[in-house]
Amino acid sequence: MTQIVINQVKNLSEILDSLHCKTWSVGQSYALNTLVAYYNSDYVELYRVIVSNYTAADITSDLASHYIEKISSEKDLYYNNLTPTPISVGGVPEGFTFNNLSFAQICDMLFYPELFPTLTPPSATMSASVTGLREIGEIIPVIDFTTSFNRGSISPAYGTSGFRTGLPNGYYYNGVFLPPSIISTALVDYQSITNYVVTAGNQSWNCLVAYDEGEQPLSSKGNPYDSPYLAGDILTNTVTITGVYPFFGNSVSINTMTKQPLALHNSTYFQISFVGESGGLKQSAEFPTAAPAISGIQFYNTVSGQWEWINGSKANSLLTFTLSFIQKNINGSLIDYRKYTHNGSTIGARQLRFYTT
Numbered sequence: 001m002t003q004i005v006i007n008q009v010k011n012l013s014e015i016l017d018s019l020h021c022k023t024w025s026v027g028q029s030y031a032l033n034t035l036v037a038y039y040n041s042d043y044v045e046l047y048r049v050i051v052s053n054y055t056a057a058d059i060t061s062d063l064a065s066h067y068i069e070k071i072s073s074e075k076d077l078y079y080n081n082l083t084p085t086p087i088s089v090g091g092v093p094e095g096f097t098f099n100n101l102s103f104a105q106i107c108d109m110l111f112y113p114e115l116f117p118t119l120t121p122p123s124a125t126m127s128a129s130v131t132g133l134r135e136i137g138e139i140i141p142v143i144d145f146t147t148s149f150n151r152g153s154i155s156p157a158y159g160t161s162g163f164r165t166g167l168p169n170g171y172y173y174n175g176v177f178l179p180p181s182i183i184s185t186a187l188v189d190y191q192s193i194t195n196y197v198v199t200a201g202n203q204s205w206n207c208l209v210a211y212d213e214g215e216q217p218l219s220s221k222g223n224p225y226d227s228p229y230l231a232g233d234i235l236t237n238t239v240t241i242t243g244v245y246p247f248f249g250n251s252v253s254i255n256t257m258t259k260q261p262l263a264l265h266n267s268t269y270f271q272i273s274f275v276g277e278s279g280g281l282k283q284s285a286e287f288p289t290a291a292p293a294i295s296g297i298q299f300y301n302t303v304s305g306q307w308e309w310i311n312g313s314k315a316n317s318l319l320t321f322t323l324s325f326i327q328k329n330i331n332g333s334l335i336d337y338r339k340y341t342h343n344g345s346t347i348g349a350r351q352l353r354f355y356t357t
Helices: 012-018 059-064 103-111 314-320
Strands: 004-007 021-023 035-039 044-049 068-073 077-081 098-102 118-120 123-128 132-135 139-150 153-155 168-174 188-197 201-211 232-235 239-244 269-274 284-288 296-301 306-309 321-330 333-342 350-355
Touching: 059 068, 077 103, 098 103, 123 201, 123 232, 123 239, 139 201, 269 284, 284 321, 284 350, 296 314, 306 314, 314 321
Parallel strands: 004 077, 021 035, 132 239
Antiparallel strands: 035 044, 044 068, 077 098, 118 153, 123 139, 139 188, 168 201, 201 232, 201 239, 269 350, 284 333, 296 306, 296 350, 321 333
């Protein structure tokens, strides 16, 4: 069977048009010597009508009855054009040249372009059952740590496992009371600390997760894409407990110093909602000396909706409170505190901010 070479053709329709070919269809009539294209399940076959007034019925029986003769198939069609394509068409990229490509290859490129996966790198996270601000000297019965490794992804998988890396091979911990290393291929590692005593400042933990090399990513046509993710390690986020001393104020009863929500020692201000004064008892606030001294006091003006300095200025606001030094028992230890006591006339409930800067 003679090889057919076609030039200056961009797609299937134009290839068939260039051969002056009609599509074979049951019940359709064709004149003598007409070229017809029969779409097989896998490829296109070309036939020539060799009788007058041929009406298509069944391609196999028509061939056997000598109404038509097979002259070629798409397997025998080749296209050459060394002029780069000006635009992308289907899966044929801009700038592509055709050098003796079969019709099957061209159709495959047009209708089934080579696709490439999205590659997502690995990640690792750590969480803890207790984090954030805690009282110094507090004993925490249990802190549970969970370290998770995500192998990343190759999506779509295109014949791979779909994972960017291999399995983990070790967990290497940083932080007090956790084991320095755990050899494991599990995607999640669990550790615990019991009866942990909170200290001042930040107490932090993280983990370095080591992993094996990943697979070679593949394209939709099974060709190598990019490269395997090399064996290595990745550091998790850091989980932190910050130890602070509490501060106190008359927020529930004028004769009770109530512990306020914990705040960092270096907070810009400490805010307390005070109850009104009565029975000669005055509004008071107590702050650990580990925090900076109070530099000014604001009240919330319910009329203007603004925070304003007591007595009109930051410096004058301090004159309305008397400073004294006390000690308080915090989790079994005596801690030095500054106590600020209102020294003006009896006043009602109000919100105050005690500034440290």
